[in-house]
Amino acid sequence: MTRPHPRRPVWLLDLDNTLHDAGTHVFPRINQAMTDYVARRLALPHDEASALRVHYWRRYGATLLGLIRHHDVDPHEFLREAHPFPDLHRLVARDHGLRQVLRRLPGRKIVVTNGPAAYAAGVLRALGVAPLVDDLIPIEAMRFAGRFMPKPSRTMMRKLVARLRVPAGRCVLVEDSVDNLRAARACRLRTVLVTGHGARTAGAPPAARAGRGRRIDVQVQSVGQLPRIVHRLP
Numbered sequence: 101m102t103r104p105h106p107r108r109p110v111w112l113l114d115l116d117n118t119l120h121d122a123g124t125h126v127f128p129r130i131n132q133a134m135t136d137y138v139a140r141r142l143a144l145p146h147d148e149a150s151a152l153r154v155h156y157w158r159r160y161g162a163t164l165l166g167l168i169r170h171h172d173v174d175p176h177e178f179l180r181e182a183h184p185f186p187d188l189h190r191l192v193a194r195d196h197g198l199r200q201v202l203r204r205l206p207g208r209k210i211v212v213t214n215g216p217a218a219y220a221a222g223v224l225r226a227l228g229v230a231p232l233v234d235d236l237i238p239i240e241a242m243r244f245a246g247r248f249m250p251k252p253s254r255t256m257m258r259k260l261v262a263r264l265r266v267p268a269g270r271c272v273l274v275e276d277s278v279d280n281l282r283a284a285r286a287c288r289l290r291t292v293l294v295t296g297h298g299a300r301t302a303g304a305p306p307a308a309r310a311g312r313g314r315r316i317d318v319q320v321q322s323v324g325q326l327p328r329i330v331h332r333l334p
């Protein structure tokens with residue numbers, strides 16, 4: 101009798117506030133750069149530009165989508181100018197523990213981020229984990245029929261799973277954003293909430309908490325716990 105093939109998960113790992121702390125240095129600079137861009141491009145005072153940036157982020161899940169839809173901005177220009185990080189290696193420290201975790205995790209490891217490719221690749225290099233990641237799916241790759249569909253787009257998640265050629269139930273989305281996890285669960289992916297860097301759970305209904313039949317399968321403080329929770333995934 102042959103033993104069943106072990107179900108190796110395909111890890112879909114968010115980047116910011118999942119693999120590293122983006123809240124301290126990185127997000128403040130991105131927010132400032134986005135606000136500067138919106139103020140310059142739309143000729144708005146800074147406070148109005150900042151409010152519009154937040155409004156589009158809340159409404160569409162990404163400021164970029166609002167700027168494309170309502171102001172016809174060049175997405176590549178925006179992404180480049182909103183991520184000014186010539187000194188990324190000074191803001192994101194090498195993470196030996198994360199290297200060990202990624203080495204120990206069974207299965208493919210794919211970073212899926214709403215950030216742009218150049219920035220995401222820079223963070224992975226600064227963390228020292230780039231060689232341990234099998235693939236990087238940045239926001240530029242979440243474009244279908246000319247339309248950007250970043251997380252939490254369910255259409256994008258279904259297309260992503262189809263492109264990976266594995267059943268959705270073998271994919272595990274690891275995230276700090278409950279909205280993104282909720283969308284993934286609706287697409288039958290498995291879900292792990294990472295809370296250690298300040299998870300975006302505000303306003304999440306109680307059903308968003310971890311547990312059997314919930315929208316989140318497992319909740320961890322840090323990705324360092326992933327090797328220990330593989331067996332707890334349904």
Ligand SMILES: [Mg+2]
Nearest residue numbers: 114116117276
């Ligand atoms: Mg995140």
